[in-house]
Amino acid sequence: MTRTIVENGYVATVDAAGTEHAVGHVVLDGGEVVAVGAGPAPEHLRAGAEVVDASGCLVTPGLINTHHHLYQWLTRGYAQDSILFDWLTALYPLWSRIDADLTGTGAAGAMAVLARSGCTTVGDHHYVFPQGSGDIVGALVEAASRVGVRLHATRGSMDLGASQGGLPPDFAVETTDAALAASAEAVERYHDRSREAMVRIAIAPCSPFSVTPDLLREAAVLARSLDVRLHTHASETAEEDAYCLEHFGTTPTQYLEDQGWLGPDVWMAHAVHLDDPAIERYAATGTGVAHCPSSNGRLAAGIAPVRAMLDAGVAVGLGVDGAASNESGQLGVEIRESVLMNRLRTGADSMSVRDGLRLATIGGARVLGRQDEIGSLEVGKLADVAVWRVDGVEHAGILDPVAALGLGALPPLKRLYVGGRAVVEDAALVTTDEPTLAHEVALASRELAERL
Numbered sequence: 001m002t003r004t005i006v007e008n009g010y011v012a013t014v015d016a017a018g019t020e021h022a023v024g025h026v027v028l029d030g031g032e033v034v035a036v037g038a039g040p041a042p043e044h045l046r047a048g049a050e051v052v053d054a055s056g057c058l059v060t061p062g063l064i065n066t067h068h069h070l071y072q073w074l075t076r077g078y079a080q081d082s083i084l085f086d087w088l089t090a091l092y093p094l095w096s097r098i099d100a101d102l103t104g105t106g107a108a109g110a111m112a113v114l115a116r117s118g119c120t121t122v123g124d125h126h127y128v129f130p131q132g133s134g135d136i137v138g139a140l141v142e143a144a145s146r147v148g149v150r151l152h153a154t155r156g157s158m159d160l161g162a163s164q165g166g167l168p169p170d171f172a173v174e175t176t177d178a179a180l181a182a183s184a185e186a187v188e189r190y191h192d193r194s195r196e197a198m199v200r201i202a203i204a205p206c207s208p209f210s211v212t213p214d215l216l217r218e219a220a221v222l223a224r225s226l227d228v229r230l231h232t233h234a235s236e237t238a239e240e241d242a243y244c245l246e247h248f249g250t251t252p253t254q255y256l257e258d259q260g261w262l263g264p265d266v267w268m269a270h271a272v273h274l275d276d277p278a279i280e281r282y283a284a285t286g287t288g289v290a291h292c293p294s295s296n297g298r299l300a301a302g303i304a305p306v307r308a309m310l311d312a313g314v315a316v317g318l319g320v321d322g323a324a325s326n327e328s329g330q331l332g333v334e335i336r337e338s339v340l341m342n343r344l345r346t347g348a349d350s351m352s353v354r355d356g357l358r359l360a361t362i363g364g365a366r367v368l369g370r371q372d373e374i375g376s377l378e379v380g381k382l383a384d385v386a387v388w389r390v391d392g393v394e395h396a397g398i399l400d401p402v403a404a405l406g407l408g409a410l411p412p413l414k415r416l417y418v419g420g421r422a423v424v425e426d427a428a429l430v431t432t433d434e435p436t437l438a439h440e441v442a443l444a445s446r447e448l449a450e451r452l
Contacts, residue, residue: 002050003029004420005041006387009054010401013377014061014361018354020402026059028383031196031419036377056391057414058401060357061376062120062384064364065331066152067231067269067290067319070107070124070140071098074445076327084237084299088167091324096172097451100134102444107143109441110329112429114320115149117330117410120384120418121364121374122149123290123319125231125269127156127206129174129182137186141199148423148431150197150384152368154204154231155186159215165247167209176215179205180222187226195373196382196419204231208252209243213259220260229369230261234268237301241273253278262287267367269319271309272302279305279312288315288367291359293337294328295321303345306338310355317364332410335360339406353406383420388413 004027011024013036027035027045035045072095079090103126111122124140137153144151157179160166166173174182183203191201203223205211216232223230235241235252248255253274256262264286271289274282282289291304309316318334320326335356342351365375374382388404388411390396395404395411404411416424423431 003027003045003048004417005046005049005051006054006059006385006415007041007051009057009059009387011036011059011377012357012402014358015376015378024059026377026385028385028417028420031383033377033379033381033383036379052387052415054387054414056389058388058390058404058411059377060118060386060388060405061361061374062386062416062418063118063331063360064121064123064317064368064375065114065119065320066123066267066317066364066367067292067321068110068122068124069126069322069324070110070122070143071095071103071126071128072322072324073106073110073329073441074102074448075324078324082299083239084301085167085239087299087325092168092172094448094452095128096130096169097448098128098130098133098136100136100139102448103136104139104143105440105444107140108146108432109437110323111143111147111149112432112434112437113329114331115147115416115423115429116413116427117332118386118388118413118416119331120149120386120416120423121152121368121370123152123154123368125154125156125204127158127204128172129157130172137190137201141190144199146432147429148418148421150418151199152202153190153199154202155183156204156206157183157215157219158206158210160210160212164212173210176212176218179215180218183219184222184226187228191228198419200228202229202231207233207240208248208255209240216256216259216261224265230266232256232261232268234271235273235278236270236296237299238273251278253281257281265369267315269321270296270301270304272296272304274305274309276308279308279314282309282314283312286315288317290319290367291316291338292319292321292326293334293341295325297337297341298325303341305345306342306359307346307350315363315366316359317367318360330410331360332405335405336407353400353403356406357402383417385415385417386413387415
């Protein structure tokens with residue numbers, strides 16, 4: 001890995017002070033950022049370095065995706081006009097035919113698109129583990145290595161089938177004990193605690209309407225005994241609120257807190273229907289949120305109260321969510337979606353383009369507990385860097401390069417670095433062959449459909 005100098009671009013560091021350099025440099029060496037500042041790189045760092053001229057480019061931290069369902073890349077375009085519960089009911093039978101091979105192919109396709117949209121860290125929530133499906137978590141890890149991105153894989157689970165009052169069909173769920181044992185095994189096999197980790201594992205029962213209280217409680221105990229993070233869906237739809245009221249006599253937030261599921265080691269997906277008391281509990285306990293604006297729009301779930309969460313001090317990051325509810329699969333476009341949707345909810349001045357960029361970078365790092373390692377361009381942080389071209393026909397002449405991300409069309413990437421290694425060059429993956437991968441995805445999608 002050679003030293004790399006990226007210079008002459010507009011550098012948005014997303015540090016605590018919001019430092020930006022109209023013409024600046026970032027120097028990558030040994031997998032870390034070793035210099036960042038205004039003007040050209042220091043002379044003493046130039047010997048033997050590869051120099052990337054970022055003139056006409058915006059340089060940002062690599063984007064961080066805090067919630068996804070990578071396997072769903074194989075099931076895009078289904079149930080196009082459904083709300084969440086109907087959409088899930090339509091797709092559970094198909095997903096229950098998944099296995100490790102198909103998951104790995106779908107995940108590689110999804111992560112390729114994520115990388116090409118500026119994403120360097122992928123958070124995935126996989127919760128469908130049919131009997132005999134093989135090592136699905138291992139397939140996710142292998143797919144991330146193929147593409148070259150960091151992976152925060154969660155070992156999800158469902159143990160509440162329809163016969164017990166849950167939403168998923170009985171054939172799509174596991175037993176409580178099997179889910180807990182498999183979760184512990186995934187952590188033991190794949191979780192990397194090192195600072196520069198490319199793979200980390202969290203434990204993630206699916207949702208209040210697909211798991212039992214026993215699984216929620218025991219998963220929280222297990223995760224804390226193993227010192228890993230916890231993740232689930234929470235307050236995504238009005239129907240979920242009604243389900244919790246009917247079955248548990250309380251709100252999703254109170255129900256989850258009763259099971260030990262609020263805390264600085266927990267992040268929730270969606271949090272669309274949080275009232276003020278719930279936001280206060282999230283803030284007081286350090287519970288994070290993955291905001292998924294496009295998916296929430298696709299399923300008509302609503303617009304999350306992001307401004308209120310941020311003002312209360314809640315850590316909020318961005319998520320694509322499953323590609324079956326966000327067929328774009330691109331994280332970069334979620335910056336614009338978060339800005340526009342939250343302005344619809346709370347006004348034109350409630351969400352700036354820099355707010356959107358912070359959600360996608362240091363906000364996501366906080367949600368995943370990696371704010372000391374990734375999420376901003378600062379000396380000593382890992383060298384995860386996106387270099388966006390803003391001199392093309394889409395953005396040439398734009399007054400503010402950051403607005404290219406927050407208000408304009410997604411710019412193409414000149415470079416994307418993960419740990420100082422180039423993953424994308426001139427808008428194309430350099431880690432794997434894109435046409436081959438596209439062909440594999442098409443075949444896998446067809447095979448899965450034929451299994452049903």
